[in-house]
Amino acid sequence: MISNFPPGFIMIIGALLIPFLPHIIRQIYMMILVLISAYSLTLGFGIHSTINLMGFDFILFQSDSLTLPFAIIFHIAAALNVIYGAHEKHWKQHVSIMSYSGAAIAAVHAGDLFTLFIWWEATAFTSVFLILASNTYRSYRSAFRYILIQVTSGMFLLAGAIILLINDGSVLLTKFDVNSLYGQLIFIAFGIKAAFPLLNGWLQDSYPEASEIGTVALSTFTTKLAIFCFAKCFAGTELLIVIGAIMTFYPIFFAVIENDLRRVLTYSLNNQLGFMIVAIGIGTELAINGAVAHAFAHILYKGLLFMGMGAVLYRVGTCKASELGGLFKYMPITAVCTIIGAISISAFPLFSGFVAKSLIMSALGKEGLVLVYFMLLFASAGVLHHSGIKIPFFAFFAHESGIKTKEAPLNMIIAMIIASALCILIGIFPSTFYQILPYEINYQPYDFSHVVGQLQLLTFAAFAFICLWHFKIYPPELNSTVLNSDWVYRKMIPGVLMPLLKLVEKMNQKFEEVIMISFSKTKILLSNTMIKNKVFDREVGSDTLIVVQIFTVFLILIFIGQFFL
Amino acid sequence: MKALIKKFGKINTSVLLLCIIFLVLELIGHRHGETSIEDFTFFPAFFGFLSCIIIFKIGVSLRSFLMKDEDYYDK
Numbered sequence: 328m329i330s331n332f333p334p335g336f337i338m339i340i341g342a343l344l345i346p347f348l349p350h351i352i353r354q355i356y357m358m359i360l361v362l363i364s365a366y367s368l369t370l371g372f373g374i375h376s377t378i379n380l381m382g383f384d385f386i387l388f389q390s391d392s393l394t395l396p397f398a399i400i401f402h403i404a405a406a407l408n409v410i411y412g413a414h415e416k417h418w419k420q421h422v423s424i425m426s427y428s429g430a431a432i433a434a435v436h437a438g439d440l441f442t443l444f445i446w447w448e449a450t451a452f453t454s455v456f457l458i459l460a461s462n463t464y465r466s467y468r469s470a471f472r473y474i475l476i477q478v479t480s481g482m483f484l485l486a487g488a489i490i491l492l493i494n495d496g497s498v499l500l501t502k503f504d505v506n507s508l509y510g511q512l513i514f515i516a517f518g519i520k521a522a523f524p525l526l527n528g529w530l531q532d533s534y535p536e537a538s539e540i541g542t543v544a545l546s547t548f549t550t551k552l553a554i555f556c557f558a559k560c561f562a563g564t565e566l567l568i569v570i571g572a573i574m575t576f577y578p579i580f581f582a583v584i585e586n587d588l589r590r591v592l593t594y595s596l597n598n599q600l601g602f603m604i605v606a607i608g609i610g611t612e613l614a615i616n617g618a619v620a621h622a623f624a625h626i627l628y629k630g631l632l633f634m635g636m637g638a639v640l641y642r643v644g645t646c647k648a649s650e651l652g653g654l655f656k657y658m659p660i661t662a663v664c665t666i667i668g669a670i671s672i673s674a675f676p677l678f679s680g681f682v683a684k685s686l687i688m689s690a691l692g693k694e695g696l697v698l699v700y701f702m703l704l705f706a707s708a709g710v711l712h713h714s715g716i717k718i719p720f721f722a723f724f725a726h727e728s729g730i731k732t733k734e735a736p737l738n739m740i741i742a743m744i745i746a747s748a749l750c751i752l753i754g755i756f757p758s759t760f761y762q763i764l765p766y767e768i769n770y771q772p773y774d775f776s777h778v779v780g781q782l783q784l785l786t787f788a789a790f791a792f793i794c795l796w797h798f799k800i801y802p803p804e805l806n807s808t809v810l811n812s813d814w815v816y817r818k819m820i821p822g823v824l825m826p827l828l829k830l831v832e833k834m835n836q837k838f839e840e841v842i843m844i845s846f847s848k849t850k851i852l853l854s855n856t857m858i859k860n861k862v863f864d865r866e867v868g869s870d871t872l873i874v875v876q877i878f879t880v881f882l883i884l885i886f887i888g889q890f891f892l
Numbered sequence: 893m894k895a896l897i898k899k900f901g902k903i904n905t906s907v908l909l910l911c912i913i914f915l916v917l918e919l920i921g922h923r924h925g926e927t928s929i930e931d932f933t934f935f936p937a938f939f940g941f942l943s944c945i946i947i948f949k950i951g952v953s954l955r956s957f958l959m960k961d962e963d964y965y966d967k
Binding site: 465579580581583584688689691692693697700701704705708709711712775776779780781782783784785786787788789790791792793795797800801802805806807808809810817818 | 900904907908910911914915917918921922923924925926927929930934935936937938939940941942943944945946947948950951952954955957958959960961962963964965966
């Protein structure tokens with residue numbers, strides 16, 4: 328019975344009990360919920376659970392070779408979140424994280440678009456509380472922008488689903504044609520959640536405003552759910568290669584100048600999503616394996632980096648590079664774990680990023696997409712710059728900030744150590760890791776060319792950074808706001824719209840004045856003409872009346888004549 | 893070596909040494925890339941170094957029009 332329950336569902340329902348449990352028991356209870364949910368994965372592939380409502384079959388639990396790796400990593404991430412957030416005594420964030428993780432896991436197992444839509448919106452409404460949990464005016468405003476954009480994405484999905492239902496009579500979650508209207512609507516819906524270029528503002532706006540626990544959870548589910556949906560519905564769509572390549576490319580520059588280290592990580596997240604989108608766009612078995620492997624590894628190392636920065640935020644109260652530095656001696660374990668995350672994301676051999684990214688790069692090479700290949704290679708050097716070096720360097724080394732603090736709480740350390748261990752294990756045992764990927768694979772990432780090429784690329788990129796820093800060419804980090812695409816709706820539209828509205832209001836006033844004046848002038852003119860000058864005198868009026876009467880009689884005759892002719 | 897460490901620090905010197913080791917490794921074995929352009933000797937090294945400098949240059953030049961006051965959106 329319990330195994331037929333859709334994975335994640337038990338986590339959402341179980342979350343309702345969380346407020347009534349005492350602190351530590353609550354964490355154990357949450358871990359049990361995750362384990363029960365994971366137990367459903369043992370059922371194997373196929374459709375396991377449907378429900379008929381209003382004459383429509385909602386497929387609640389459908390699993391295949393693509394859902395399995397996402398389900399596994401989502402459960403691992405949910406368990407890590409439970410450990411990482413164990414120091415938080417209040418229940419609010421725990422309810423949010425548990426139901427949010429559950430909704431994302433349930434979404435992965437949805438078999439039709441309407442079921443997906445429900446969980447799609449559920450992830451938005453459950454996760455927004457993690458942003459509100461920061462309890463600042465900034466986070467409050469950011470949360471509203473976040474929910475508006477997430478709901479908009481859901482509306483696109485619903486519109487696409489309805490059109491598809493009318494056209495085909497079926498909304499099964501399968502491969503969609505991007506040239507059709509419904510395909511385009513669904514594509515945009517997924518694109519908003521995957522933070523496509525110009526649709527990415529919400530990501531950098533909201534994630535860094537969330538609580539230290541919240542950002543770790545947020546970084547895991549929403550965007551990777553979108554990646555899963557793209558892999559499921561739009562694999563092999565060439566447009567994705569272009570979009571993905573742009574995504575890997577431009578966030579690098581923003582990350583370089585950003586001061587808030589958690590915001591730097593969101594740019595880095597955006598850039599990593601680009602790698603996955605490119606792979607999905609290629610659509611070959613190797614590429615899809617690469618996208619899934621990258622999503623899997625990415626959740627771990629990105630989560631680890633956010634955990635590291637979350638621990639810094641928790642202890643120090645800020646994540647700004649300009650205010651941090653020299654924390655290594657106070658938080659050595661956090662620093663080492665963050666460095667492991669940084670090495671993994673930079674794709675050093677023997678770490679998870681390398682075995683995942685190699686698949687994508689090889690898929691690109693095999694398809695002969697040279698330009699995109701070099702864009703991604705350039706982006707790889709960028710990843711090292713902003714995530715591999717900037718994050719650990721400015722937080723734990725750089726200059727002495729004068730901040731005195733202590734190591735992160737034990738639960739945070741445990742979560743970080745587990746995530747670090749997984750990053751290393753995946754890197755050391757790639758063939759075991761590759762077994763969970765959707766397609767069978769015979770790939771060896773550790774050959775001489777791959778390893779030496781990657782090591783040269785990364786060490787020389789690191790050497791370039793060292794030169795820039797050592798010779799004081801690298802400018803100091805400054806407290807600042809870096810403009811992003813959210814500027815359009817936060818500044819440009821209000822900036823243009825408000826003066827425009829005022830102008831319209833003024834014009835309306837002026838117009839009314841002019842009309843009123845011209846009316847009164849016409850009135851005076853007419854009265855003068857009729858009364859004073861007697862142009863339209865009584866005789867002319869009675870003549871007109873006679874003409875009108877004759878015309879009316881004529882019309883009546885025609886009307887009556889119609890019935891007789 | 894001691895002078896080098898004194899001048900550049902332990903970490904910087906180790907990175908420099910690693911760079912040299914990985915260049916030498918390429919001379920010992922035969923490295924080939926996913927694309928033919930990559931087959932040029934020390935290509936990844938040049939590409940990595942130049943990419944980092946370009947990223948830095950573009951990033952710094954973007955500062956002038958993308959970087960605003962911290963309370964920019966609160967004004």
